[in-house]
Amino acid sequence: MAPKMNNSTTSSRLVTEMVKGSHEFKIKGYSLVKGIGVGKFIESETFNVGGYGWAIHFYPDGKEPQVNAVYISVFVALVSNDKDVPAKFEIAMHDQRGIAKDFVLGHFDGSLMKTLHTISVGELWGFTRFYKRFHLEHSMYLNDDCLQLNCTVGVFPTTIDRSMAIQVPESTIGAHFGMLFEDDESSDVTFCVEGDKFRAHKIVLAARSTVFKTQFFSGMDKFDGEILVTDMKPKVFKALLHFIYNDTLEQAEEFYLSQSSFMSSLSELFIVKLLAAAHQYDLPRLKLICESVLCKHISIDSVAHIMALSERYVASELKSICLQFATENLDAVMKSDGFKHLKETCPVLQFELLKSVAAIVERAKPSGSVDTDETPMPNEIDAETSSYNPSSDEEDDIPD
Template sequence: MGIGKYVASDTFYIGGYAWAIYFYPDGKSSEDNSSCVSLFIALASEGTDVRALFELTLMDQSGKERHKVHSHFGRALESGPYTLKYRGSMWGYKRFYKRTQLESSDFLKDDTLLIRCCVGVVKSHTEGPKTYTIALPPSNIGQHFGKLLESGKGTDVNFEVDGEIYASHKIVLAARSPVFRAQLFGPMKDQNTQCIKVEDMEAPVFKALIHFIYWDVLPDMEELFGLNSQWAATLMAQHLLAAADRYALERLRLLCEARLCEDVAINTVATTLALAEQHQCIQLKSVCLKFIALPENLKAVMQTDGFEYLKESCPPVITELLQYVAKNGEHSAIACTHGNDNLDGDMNGRRVKQRTH
């Protein structure tokens, strides 16, 4: 085409300004070594002191992803942006690539070059010094709803659970749980909201569930129910996880899962594993399987009533447990336990990974 002659792209708009790419196959000027192609991006609309960051990429069209990239991005905003003062101002490279190398490269395909351009227009504003310092308190919406529950004011629905009555607010329950929403406001809603009976749930569990719905935190088991043993707290967390799944309270379900992961113990791990399998708690299930499969824990866990329940309620889990045991090289532990009814019942001297209760 000749030195100084170019091919221009269509204009495109970024940051409120028009831009265009200019490609000089024979170089922009003779004094800048016309053996190289030149590549520039230009401001194609009116503008004064437009600050911008640029990235020009010559695309590898062979599929090898060996692109040639020249980028301003990554530079500090104090010194990185280039200032274009008027329409036609350019930024780019006079010696972008040697023409002879370009003609035999993977950048050229069917007499076509593919160039990708990124533009970041820098917008600036000035802030004066702040004349105030206001400390913002944390959110206390849960405390407000919790106090509302404790006051008993405005309740419009009652639940009977295992002989106990719990008064609540329909709108609060519906906002927190899609199951309660369907039960209280859906097309198949309960007609008698004076007293809705809840089956298959113990009263303390439902009380803890309602506590979470209003307060958005797990209740203090000892303070709420007088449970002062880790075993009792673990048992409550198990029941509460099942209740959370029943009423589609995902945050509560995850909180219970995390609590149970922390409290894995010999006498509760089997029932926790069954619960994890039934309610698709993947991480809790993995923690339980790894704990049981440890050589120092396996025999003790298999002697618990919970392990019998696990075998009856979740047979596939036993297969997974065998796989974990096999990884630990404990094939003989299972075989020995099933082949000998006179197992050593002395559990006082066993070693366990975590505490027992």
């Protein structure tokens, strides 16, 4: 069956609004800069308009040789590292005595055509023949040897109205891999589990499990036919494959715990069998999922049994929580049937539990205190529990 595609309708709107800003550049001591030479300028501080950096360049002796120091030249420079910035400009000299009006050239007052000018970093916009120097020096624009220039920049940033943004659908890779699990035609390996056959894809299994990767691509044996699985039930193997392709459990959590009475046959629970399968095929995430399910059912009666399972399948997260719970409820746990079972089947765990208790007792001691008969040591908690003596080989496996 072809995968179902998500249909979506998208639209966007172009928003163009001019952002204007001005900068005032006072040149105090005009007589001191006059005569610096044609093509030489003094620069204003950088100012920001529309997210771009700008500066005013003032040429007291003119920018080009052909003006022969007859005109002053004034330009606007884009100094930020951008290109093709659409903008409008205006350069003005203020009448500092307020007798006449300002001298203005640019796009905003109608003195120039109201068209956009595109400018890039290092480029200039302005006037080589801005004003005759003789007239300037005898005008109201120069007062107390001070000249006041003003530059206005209008920038047209182009943006997309985010309220009309393109909606990206959720990832469908999980669903597609799930459908691949149901696709028998493209499969290249078959598993036979108690008469039930499951078809799969070597490359998918190898990508998810180092065990399958070694089995299929170690260069030793070739698996062109069926692979017989003798240590697992069909339902468990199907759930294992479902996780490999979908990264989720096949059923709701309750399904895995409703197969039998929890305490009467813990090892027969589906979730425990799935934990064993996850351990066997090196699927860490599936192991943690199974551990999280079992963790919710830790109790006084079950903790010892679950702790034994965690030891068997190297479920370290589950084991740590079991040890913590058992330590905090030691008296009740030691009276449970599960604890008796633990002593018979896994004495190493019993030893670890007592070490946890000893650590708590040690932390509870006041600083500098001395042991008394009222402070129980681990071997005083239960005389029967202190009879276990690990062999020299086992001692190497007992954590400090």
